[in-house]
Amino acid sequence: MAYTGTPPPAGPIGSQYCVCKVELSICGQNLLDRDVTSKSDPFCVLFMEVNGKWVELDRTETAVNNLNPAFSKKFVVDYHFEEVQKLKFALFDQDKSSTQLYEHDFLGEFSCTLGTIVSSKKITRTLLLGNGKPAGKGMITVQQLIYLTHRLCAVVLPQDLFGKSDPFLEFYKPGDDGKWMLVHRTEVIKYTLDPIWKPFTVPLVSLCDGDVEKLIKVMCYDYDSDGGHDFIGEFQTSVARMCEAQDAFPVSADTFSGQNGARAVITRDFSFLDYILGGCQLMFTVGIDFTASNGNPRDPSSLHYINPMGTNEYLSAIWAVGQIIQDYDSDKMFPALGFGAQLPPDWKVMCSSDPCA
Structure with a gap:
């Protein structure tokens, strides 16, 4: 069976060619029963954090009288490897025809990053109510759109x-x-x-x-x-x-x-996501230059400046990269290596193979 796809256009590879569309399948288990004479009629709403606020992206259909729904409507999301994409999945019991969520009974929610879902292929999370109490489970599977x-x-x-x-x-x-x-x-x-x-x-x-x-x-x-x-x-x-x-x-x-x-x-278009869905793990190793070429760590102009009010340039860079890579590293352990420092008690200069203190 031959797969056919359209090759990317010639020219520089920009960030727009690194975006993949993924499909998220949603199902629920043992949801709360909010109805008196029948079972709940659940539907799921997907939110994404944008500039610190949750923005609704899409909704599934309503599963009538069902506490263990498998929604046929899939969420299609643009996957950006280089970004932390925070998602929230909230379930509601539809009671009225209104599109306003406050008109429906809340069944629980959970949050995670899209990177976590992609690297795991399938995740199961406990749905939580506003008071933090558990309320059933939600399961998500991810597929690339082929x-x-x-x-x-x-x-x-x-x-x-x-x-x-x-x-x-x-x-x-x-x-x-x-x-x-x-x-x-x-x-x-x-x-x-x-x-x-x-x-x-x-x-x-x-x-x-x-x-x-x-x-x-x-x-x-x-x-x-x-x-x-x-x-x-x-x-x-x-x-x-x-x-x-x-x-x-x-x-x-x-x-x-x-x-x-x-x-x-x-039809098929190959992408970076094929490697991730195929089980590729990404490792992150930190190497730090402790030599005097970076200046005095007490001097604000130094990249190693120990800032009492925040982070220095090195820590900011490590934090930015680590937030992305952690979703694709199964043990979440990042080796840190340093060189050029003089450490007690013998004050010998560290080489590049020595672990950081």
């Missing part, structure tokens, strides 16, 4: 008891625990037995973990507004099979009365 375009042909469906169906599809992949994980949910086609869904794109890693031969399960439901969707049928296929098809191919399914199928096209 686009897979699906084109879904018509599916001949059995008729609903009270008329035609309102069908939609759900795409699943097998998880590490052997259970099927929701990857994508299509739109609902109202009142039809011959639906044709719109083309959509999903990351290849998200759909099949990058293995084009891995089985994918597609399930069809008849939509109900109360969340109790009626099962219509299912079939299994693979990305390879869809990509090989010249047109939408038939897939047999005992529970369908006709044919169903899909066609897929893969």
Whole structure:
């Protein structure tokens, strides 16, 4: 299977070419039940810290009557390796049609950096209420956007008891625990037995973990507004099979009365993020020149100036780099080496292989 992508334009490489788009998948576990006669109807809101303030970026759909939601809406974020991107994930129970968050019951939140998510691929955090008490868990997985375009042909469906169906599809992949994980949910086609869904794109890693031969399960439901969707049928296929098809191919399914199928096209752009998602670790080693060439540390003009009111130039540089690199170093330990200093008790000059005091 050949991957195709567009090469970057010729010329100097600027910061704009180092930006990658990543997709964040969200699910919740054991959320608080804020409703009296039913379960909570959760949705997730993504915030990013900008100039010290939390700015809303996006929201998922609402999962009706569900305390363990797996949201089909994914958050797409620009990933900047050289920046500390602080994110906050907040869950709410939708009670009204209002877009104002204070109109909905708060279910908990947690914060982390995008670098932490990217370097870990999957993280699970405890949701916290305003008083610091735990309130269920939130799980995030990250994928780079390797686009897979699906084109879904018509599916001949059995008729609903009270008329035609309102069908939609759900795409699943097998998880590490052997259970099927929701990857994508299509739109609902109202009142039809011959639906044709719109083309959509999903990351290849998200759909099949990058293995084009891995089985994918597609399930069809008849939509109900109360969340109790009626099962219509299912079939299994693979990305390879869809990509090989010249047109939408038939897939047999005992529970369908006709044919169903899909066609897929893969495109790929390689980036620095491929190394990180592939397990690349970044190490940070500090080397400090203690020789007199840097001046007296008591002199404010020296780079080694011991500033009683703040940091010196060296510490500022170490702090700026360390904040970024720490997300990509599993043990969070940074070797520090120094040379040129005279240390007691023998006052010998340190060489470059000596650890800093």
